[in-house]
Amino acid sequence: MTAAPAFPPLVEAYLADLEHALAASEPRERAETLAAVREHAAESLALHGSDDAGARRVLDELGPVDAIAAASTPAAPAAAGAPAAPAATPAADVWLVVLAVASLALFVVPLVAAAAVIWAVVRLRAGVGNRRVQTLALAVGTVSLVGAAALYVSHVLAG
Amino acid sequence: MVPSSDVVLTQLRKGVVEYCVLACLRSGPAYGLELAERLGATSTLLTSEGTLYPLLSRLRQQGWVTTTQVASPMGPPRRYYELTTEGRAALETFTATWSRFTADVRTTLEP
Structure with missing residues (x-):
């Protein structure tokens, strides 16, 4: 298990915003997207430098968090998603x-x-x-x- | 109301971009950043590179790609995406259908 890399504050704030924006997304897709975006950010920062300019470049690549949220699948509503339980006999x-x-x-x-x-x-x-x-x-x-x-x-x- | 080109693009991407991602994996496995580059940072296929990741998650859940963690020389392990046999078959079906579809669209749109 590798420790999560420390990101510049700008990137950390972006990741927090993304987590928030994906709150209503399908849980597995949300978790995988967050993990993959973190990896993308780490990879890109290692490539372009983790200074302010590098951080801004990463955020430009990834794009607005709302666009990522819009591309994700909404979570199924709990009531509508769960199959109706058979009525119990009183x-x-x-x-x-x-x-x-x-x-x-x-x-x-x-x-x-x-x-x-x-x-x-x-x-x-x-x-x-x-x-x-x-x-x-x-x-x-x-x-x-x-x-x-x-x-x-x-x-x-x-x- | 006349739709903007962004609105038209958003509609056109639906049901198409996932196959473009599969097509980018035809030449071999790739990690996220690499895949984003293969798709073309300035192309119209993705709104932004970040939008690639929910799509990849869906493709993985669908069984069309698999992921493997591989150590990276420059940071945390990389998640490599690889086309499955089913994903390859889905891509083939799409490619054949797409050729017919685009030919018909082109014929219809041409003045």
């Missing part, structure tokens, strides 16, 4: 499914199924949480209710 919807499945096992007690169906309908109408999970719970709860009704009817007919 705990309420998980419990809703648990209740619906439990109602299937306890279909002789239709109160549980009725609670699952009502809760699922309320959440679906509210437009909150995971709709697919809520629809599943609604379907399972309905099956439980139908089962309970069938059991009741068969009892009545048998009685």
Whole structure:
């Protein structure tokens, strides 16, 4: 690892300006551009002398920092650049499914199924949480209710 | 509004200069300052030499050039840029297309 060369103040100020001008550029491109411009400056200063005239010559070669920034790729906006995360299933919807499945096992007690169906309908109408999970719970709860009704009817007919 | 020649140049450089940089690497690897000289300090290809570096970074990320650090006799190590096989192929495609394109432009523009 070679230590960064000490630049004349004029060049240091230019590099600081460039770093600032590239603040909104794509991070990797920004880092590589800064490193390459530093190398260019060091090479050119070694060639032409690091006095004031040499420093001005280097800055003339490199050109305005704004022109370099304009030639760089803008960084992708964080929100737009990142892929949308899949919506997490809220705990309420998980419990809703648990209740619906439990109602299937306890279909002789239709109160549980009725609670699952009502809760699922309320959440679906509210437009909150995971709709697919809520629809599943609604379907399972309905099956439980139908089962309970069938059991009741068969009892009545048998009685 | 009539555009200035600078505005026209800025538009024309887009999609062209990167291939000119690749073409300058055809003869062999070069470090930044050397590459800037090959492109011609006074040519219309670059706004200024500094604008070469974001472009080189993109070419490297695209896999069209690779970089290697080589010790320099006069200062910090030099970052040499070298054309990859893919970069050479991209340049060939561009060169063939460019010939047809410029011929058509010339034919259209000639009075």
